Amino acid sequence: MQKKIIFSGIAPSGNIHIGNYLGAIKNWVNLQNEYNSIFCVVDMHAITMPRDPKELRKKTLEVAKIYIASGIDPEKSTLFIQSHVPEHAELMWILNTITKTGELSRMTQFKDKAELSTGDSKALENVPLGIFNYPILMVADILLYDTNLVPVGEDQLQHIEITKTLAKRFNNRFGDTFVVPEVHITKEGMRIMGLDDPTKKMSKSAKSEYNYIALNDSEEIVRKKIKKAVTDSGSEIVYRDDKPALKNLINIYSLLSETPAKEIENKYVGKGYADFKNDLAEVIINFLKPFQERLAKLDDKKVLEILAEGAEKVQPLAKKKLDEVKRKIGFIV
Numbered sequence: 399m400q401k402k403i404i405f406s407g408i409a410p411s412g413n414i415h416i417g418n419y420l421g422a423i424k425n426w427v428n429l430q431n432e433y434n435s436i437f438c439v440v441d442m443h444a445i446t447m448p449r450d451p452k453e454l455r456k457k458t459l460e461v462a463k464i465y466i467a468s469g470i471d472p473e474k475s476t477l478f479i480q481s482h483v484p485e486h487a488e489l490m491w492i493l494n495t496i497t498k499t500g501e502l503s504r505m506t507q508f509k510d511k512a513e514l515s516t517g518d519s520k521a522l523e524n525v526p527l528g529i530f531n532y533p534i535l536m537v538a539d540i541l542l543y544d545t546n547l548v549p550v551g552e553d554q555l556q557h558i559e560i561t562k563t564l565a566k567r568f569n570n571r572f573g574d575t576f577v578v579p580e581v582h583i584t585k586e587g588m589r590i591m592g593l594d595d596p597t598k599k600m601s602k603s604a605k606s607e608y609n610y611i612a613l614n615d616s617e618e619i620v621r622k623k624i625k626k627a628v629t630d631s632g633s634e635i636v637y638r639d640d641k642p643a644l645k646n647l648i649n650i651y652s653l654l655s656e657t658p659a660k661e662i663e664n665k666y667v668g669k670g671y672a673d674f675k676n677d678l679a680e681v682i683i684n685f686l687k688p689f690q691e692r693l694a695k696l697d698d699k700k701v702l703e704i705l706a707e708g709a710e711k712v713q714p715l716a717k718k719k720l721d722e723v724k725r726k727i728g729f730i731v
């Protein structure tokens with residue numbers, strides 16, 4: 399039997415953090431043995447916000463290196479840069495024509511980025527169009543490769559829903575063409591919250607660097623950030639919904655040390671936040687140190703070669719699917 403296909407990607411922007419790792423990359427590493435895996439650095443998504451070109455180039459390579467240092471094995475998985483396969487943009491155009499503007503304007507990510515919540519009627523006029531149809535590019539990414547499963551964090555659920563909607567809509571209108579994918583989400587890692595505000599997700603573009611632990615943070619910075627992380631009232635270390643800050647910190651501890659939350663609770667009976675936080679910082683450092691060592695050893699040229707080979711491998715698949723789409727809608731191919 400043919401292996402099922404997974405596809406996922408991260409935009410090369412902001413500071414890649416442990417939320418990205420625990421919500422997405424860690425799962426990719428586990429899934430790559432069972433699935434035919436394609437992991438993309440989505441640079442075309444990154445430019446939906448203004449980017450410094452030099453910085454974008456640097457970040458694109460860095461994200462690919464983060465994939466590899468995290469354990470994505472280029473022998474098992476295919477890695478490539480989105481803009482190296484122009485079929486993504488071409489399919490997106492076609493999918494634009496079957497998407498309703500209402501479907502896009504309801505996206506929470508769009509609403510957040512457009513800051514429509516400010517109620518400023520002028521705000522919409524200044525929103526770059528790329529932020530509006532960002533989800534359609536993601537739909538194209540996924541549908542081009544007959545993807546069965548998309549491993550992402552919870553914040554991407556709406557985007558997977560619209561992927562299914564558009565795949566079905568196209569199939570209904572033009573005949574069976576696209577595989578309708580499913581989302582793959584893990585319970586604890588799906589939503590790592592901000593260290594400075596446990597009501598919002600940890601975010602690459604957070605204003606304060608005390609929101610996240612970046613994958614390139616030094617030991618000293620990790621200790622400082624964990625010391626400053628907000629906690630809940632009370633002093634016991636318990637894993638409960640009414641203690642969202644602590645729950646989040648225990649989740650991070652648990653996922654990075656592969657220790658069940660219950661065991662962590664037991665370990666800190668009679669102890670306080672200071673002990674717990676000291677140990678948590680060490681758990682994070684124990685994870686980051688070997689990761690950063692692997693990252694530092696990666697050779698830029700070699701990684702660029704891996705990415706070029708990856709694009710060469712997937713481009714014919716993308717072309718085949720796009721040609722099928724073109725034929726079905728009546729283009730002369």
Ligand code: AMP
Binds near residue numbers: 551599
């Ligand atoms: P982004 O940071 O929006 O580019 O997201 C890249 C990947 O990381 C996506 O699969 C997200 O769902 C996931 N992700 C981002 N932030 C978090 C978070 N705080 N917790 C869990 N997963 C996250």
Ligand code: TRP
Binds near residue numbers: 405409548554557
């Ligand atoms: N939109 C995703 C994010 O912000 C990134 C992404 C782009 C993606 N294309 C994708 C994720 C395809 C999974 C599959 O995280």
